[in-house]
Amino acid sequence: MRQIEVGGGASYRVTVGAGLLGQLHVPHRHVALIHPEDLPPAFVAQVQASVQPVVTIPVPARDDCKTLTVLAGVLSTLAAANIPRDGAVVGLGGGAATDLAGFAAASYLRGVAFYTVPTTLLGMVDAAVGGKTGVNLPEGKNLVGAFWPPQAVWCDTDTLATLPSAVFREGAAEAYKHGLIADPSLLGRVTSPDFHAGGPTLEGTVADAIAVKAGVVTRDLTEKGERAFLNFGHTLAHALEAVTHHAISHGEAVGYGMHYAARLSRALGGADLTEHTLTFLRWQRPAPLPPLTYDDAAPYMARDKKADADGVRFVLLRDLAQPYLGRVPEPVLRAEFEGWQAEVRGL
Numbered sequence: 001m002r003q004i005e006v007g008g009g010a011s012y013r014v015t016v017g018a019g020l021l022g023q024l025h026v027p028h029r030h031v032a033l034i035h036p037e038d039l040p041p042a043f044v045a046q047v048q049a050s051v052q053p054v055v056t057i058p059v060p061a062r063d064d065c066k067t068l069t070v071l072a073g074v075l076s077t078l079a080a081a082n083i084p085r086d087g088a089v090v091g092l093g094g095g096a097a098t099d100l101a102g103f104a105a106a107s108y109l110r111g112v113a114f115y116t117v118p119t120t121l122l123g124m125v126d127a128a129v130g131g132k133t134g135v136n137l138p139e140g141k142n143l144v145g146a147f148w149p150p151q152a153v154w155c156d157t158d159t160l161a162t163l164p165s166a167v168f169r170e171g172a173a174e175a176y177k178h179g180l181i182a183d184p185s186l187l188g189r190v191t192s193p194d195f196h197a198g199g200p201t202l203e204g205t206v207a208d209a210i211a212v213k214a215g216v217v218t219r220d221l222t223e224k225g226e227r228a229f230l231n232f233g234h235t236l237a238h239a240l241e242a243v244t245h246h247a248i249s250h251g252e253a254v255g256y257g258m259h260y261a262a263r264l265s266r267a268l269g270g271a272d273l274t275e276h277t278l279t280f281l282r283w284q285r286p287a288p289l290p291p292l293t294y295d296d297a298a299p300y301m302a303r304d305k306k307a308d309a310d311g312v313r314f315v316l317l318r319d320l321a322q323p324y325l326g327r328v329p330e331p332v333l334r335a336e337f338e339g340w341q342a343e344v345r346g347l
């Protein structure tokens with residue numbers, strides 16, 4: 001078992017290990033449990049036995065739960081169940097369910113305690129840690145939300161055994177991202193044949209990937225600076241998710257988006273890291289891209305939350321573990337989009 005402390009404005013512990021679902025400690029008399037409706041029922045039953053919720057709220061799978069409509073239903077259910085201010089919301093499942101649950105916790109009664117129990121690789125290494133919560137709009141990903149850190153995070157690695165292998169590979173994109181921006185030792189470990197549910201390196205690699213995020217959010221919870229580096233690859237990724245109506249999942253979009261960002265970094269004089277991002281895509285085997293032009297993606301990229309009054313900013317790399325935030329001239333964005341498409345379609 002590994003424990004990672006998150007500090008800064010919010011202090012909490014992330015626990016990574018086997019058999020944790022039955023040992024959660026949620027010290028509130030009124031608990032609401034939120035989970036995706038397609039989650040294996042045994043996980044829900046184990047968590048119910050452990051935290052004794054007064055209400056359990058199933059929500060649609062994947063990003064179908066990250067809507068204002070689903071959020072409104074969840075908030076009404078919390079109110080109907082009389083969850084008081086000293087109650088708590090537990091988010092169980094992948095990143096989509098924990099993002100929704102966290103925003104419900106942040107907004108219900110202006111904020112109640114929140115706990116996360118991620119059951120996907122992506123949820124463990126990224127979404128359940130750090131307090132970014134929210135839902136999507138038709139105009140783009142995560143455009144409504146709040147910073148609302150959890151009180152504790154439990155990553156039960158046993159739950160990954162039921163995860164479809166494509167969903168496991170989706171989630172690996174965020175661990176690989178942590179390798180590119182901060183800890184290059186993760187790169188080979190994430191794409192190694194040993195890295196799979198039940199594998200010998202799983203717990204250590206997951207914990208080390210979490211440690212990267214924990215360090216960043218400890219220093220910069222509300223993204224005044226360094227936290228933006230966790231967005232490497234996401235300017236195009238969020239556009240791909242929105243423009244394909246989620247036919248490309250978040251983890252796959254991040255895989256594609258990291259390769260675009262690596263190409264932009266090289267075009268602006270940085271080291272050529274594209275062999276790393278291509279290696280990852282060959283390993284991940286994402287769903288193929290539908291026909292797409294730069295002009296399809298550009299309006300969504302313009303709404304990226306790193307944009308300011310002077311326009312869009314990208315997370316770029318001078319070299320491995322040397323991220324920076326920069327602007328890219330439009331002709332470069334267009335030319336690299338064409339080169340990126342040709343390369344990723346030929347994988």
Ligand SMILES: NC(=O)c1ccc[n+]([C@@H]2O[C@H](COP(=O)([O-])OP(=O)(O)OC[C@H]3O[C@@H](n4cnc5c(N)ncnc54)[C@H](O)[C@@H]3O)[C@@H](O)[C@H]2O)c1
Pocket residue numbers: 036037038039040061062063066093094095096097099119120121122123126127128129130131132133141142159160161162163164167170171174250251
């Ligand atoms: N808040 C953050 O910092 C942050 C970080 C990264 C991603 N995200 C968000 O996370 C979402 C993607 O999350 P994801 O990749 O976990 O996918 P997901 O939440 O969409 O889950 C994928 C599918 O796997 C199912 N599932 C979950 N655990 C399972 C298990 N153990 N066995 C079998 N099935 C299981 C889910 O119910 C769902 O159908 C996106 O909405 C993305 O924007 C948020």
Ligand SMILES: O=C(O)C(=O)C[C@@H](O)[C@H](O)[C@H](O)COP(=O)(O)O
Pocket residue numbers: 126130132141142174227228230231234305
């Ligand atoms: O925690 C962060 O900060 C991240 O950027 C992590 C990302 O992997 C994650 O997808 C996040 O939800 C994106 O945030 P957004 O602010 O671009 O919506």
Ligand SMILES: [Zn+2]
Pocket residue numbers: 126174234250254
């Ligand atoms: Zn992400």
